[in-house]
């Protein structure tokens with residue numbers, strides 16, 4: 001257990017009323033079909049269902065989710081936890097006129113099912129449904145960024161627009177307890193609380209977890225709201241009793257209701273939210289559709305900002321998820337629906353290599369500490385946490401705080417390793433620049449999921465880090481090509497105590513070892529050209545080394561000699577690169593990062609600065625948002641493949657020296673359209 005997340009058994013019992021049908025196996029015996037679900041073509045079809053049918057629908061949706069997501073992979077746990085909540089939301093609010101917003105959006109499968117999208121057969125696959133809301137899919141979808149803690153900002157803006165345009169549309173934002181640990185959520189709350197008459201409904205989907213149990217003071221505060229017998233329940237029960245009490249009952253109820261602030265704080269300390277000036281409704285059983293609808297209806301009518309605190313259970317209704325202590329099946333691959341066991345065992349992956357080396361480093365150096373932003377296991381720090389629980393900090397979904405805290409840790413004399421997905425570091429750029437780098441702090445950022453990840457869509461590709469970090473003075477950036485280089489470059493990184501260092505690697509299986517055949521400066525030579533007047537210098541970045549060697553082989557077939565080097569540390573550009581380039585006729589760079597401002601740009605600048613005037617062609621990811629598809633499909637679509645690149649380089653060389661007939665038939669070279 002990480003240092004600041006109280007052990008699970010210390011968390012208060014959750015007094016959620018069990019739904020009428022809440023266990024999938026009970027349903028199985030009844031040969032559950034999706035008869036009701038298939039009749040829901042849009043949210044308004046929900047209006048005519050009876051309470052019994054609504055419970056049946058909830059059960060059918062759970063059956064559907066397990067069946068569908070077990071085949072494709074996806075965010076099974078989060079969606080099993082919001083079935084009743086989503087049904088109630090779409091019965092009380094009328095999307096798309098009313099805006100139903102989801103933070104992060106990984107829990108929007110039920111929303112999709114109820115808004116006319118029930119073909120999950122290609123979920124997160126090319127041409128199939130996105131794993132997050134997508135405007136191109138539906139008018140019911142608004143936020144598609146999949147980056148946490150932004151929903152309240154969106155809601156604030158939409159509510160203000162409604163006010164300016166005098167529209168009576170409702171705005172309802174669903175935010176998880178994990179996403180609430182993000183600073184942006186509190187920046188928004190500060191603004192939302194300031195406008196007492198601007199209608200806005202905030203639904204806190206409190207399942208006590210991000211991946212792991214949610215950490216921090218907020219989580220503890222939410223726990224106090226959960227434990228005391230909810231004010232609403234107390235009031236409802238009290239009202240019922242008093243209304244049945246002759247003569248004194250009604251006036252007494254009015255008095256009690258009038259004294260609500262004191263009473264409420266006594267019954268269920270509202271503290272934070274109420275002190276912010278936000279009306280608080282809850283805690284509500286997030287699996288009781290009737291209770292949810294009652295609370296949401298009151299919130300809808302409130303006429304100002306109001307928080308509806310819902311208690312839900314991540315993975316509800318599916319035992320394998322409920323029994324998954326790590327993350328309640330937050331994001332699963334293909335699994336056996338009955339057992340929840342993975343269909344394909346994943347081999348050695350980049351994250352695992354990092355995870356094991358971190359434990360070794362932790363054993364060798366007591367000053368090495370680790371930071372995660374609510375993703376201990378996904379970033380590979382779980383083993384380190386098990387070995388050194390007092391040296392791991394889970395800061396919640398708070399990457400900016402993580403980076404600044406790392407600056408403090410480094411200044412305090414330890415060496416922090418902040419492991420985070422590449423795309424999520426984007427939001428901490430200023431902290432890396434103005435806190436870590438400006439103060440010359442020895443902090444190591446390990447960026448997992450760097451490069452094209454594919455199936456989580458545009459916002460999850462780690463395609464910007466080697467561009468934005470280029471401008472950070474003093475920062476050193478490494479892109480290991482294989483497992484050995486992850487180990488070596490991580491070790492080199494943590495030796496730097498006066499500047500930020502970055503080690504970035506891809507998602508998934510780590511490729512074969514790519515041995516060096518020589519060394520030039522700090523660069524590994526991966527392939528000699530076989531001549532002393534080589535044509536092409538191919539600068540291979542990170543995990544694309546195997547592809548670069550394939551490119552060199554294809555060029556060989558065209559009689560074009562190629563030197564392949566791996567710079568290892570791509571920032572700063574190795575001093576030996578310019579003189580080496582000067583001994584070639586063309587320089588080619590290949591990187592799994594945006595072409596704009598990436599390694600190719602940095603190398604081009606280094607050549608210019610050195611007065612080396614050799615034609616350079618840089619290959620990378622085009623500066624656009626990429627639709628979800630597999631990594632291989634996305635790489636093929638953007639032309640980041642060996643044949644595509646070889647073809648373009650051949651064309652370039654042929655033009656430089658007219659080596660091939662300049663006709664369409666010349667060497668069959670046809671350059672694919674370039675972004």
Ligand SMILES: Cc1ncc(C[n+]2csc(CCOP(=O)(O)OP(=O)(O)O)c2C)c(N)n1
Pocket residue numbers: 078103104106107146147148175176177178179180205207209210211314330373374375397399424427
């Ligand atoms: C900025 C950012 N950091 C990390 C993530 C990875 N991530 C996706 S969902 C999630 C947990 C969200 O927890 P919560 O908001 O409570 O939603 P739940 O899954 O519990 O429904 C995290 C950390 C992210 N999407 N965005």
Ligand SMILES: CC(=O)[C@@H](O)[C@H](O)COP(=O)(O)O
Pocket residue numbers: 104106146330331378449453456507
């Ligand atoms: C929603 C979110 O940000 C993560 O849960 C995302 O699904 C990352 O997926 P991987 O961990 O499979 O890369």
Ligand SMILES: [Mg+2]
Pocket residue numbers: 176177178179205206207208209210
């Ligand atoms: Mg949660």
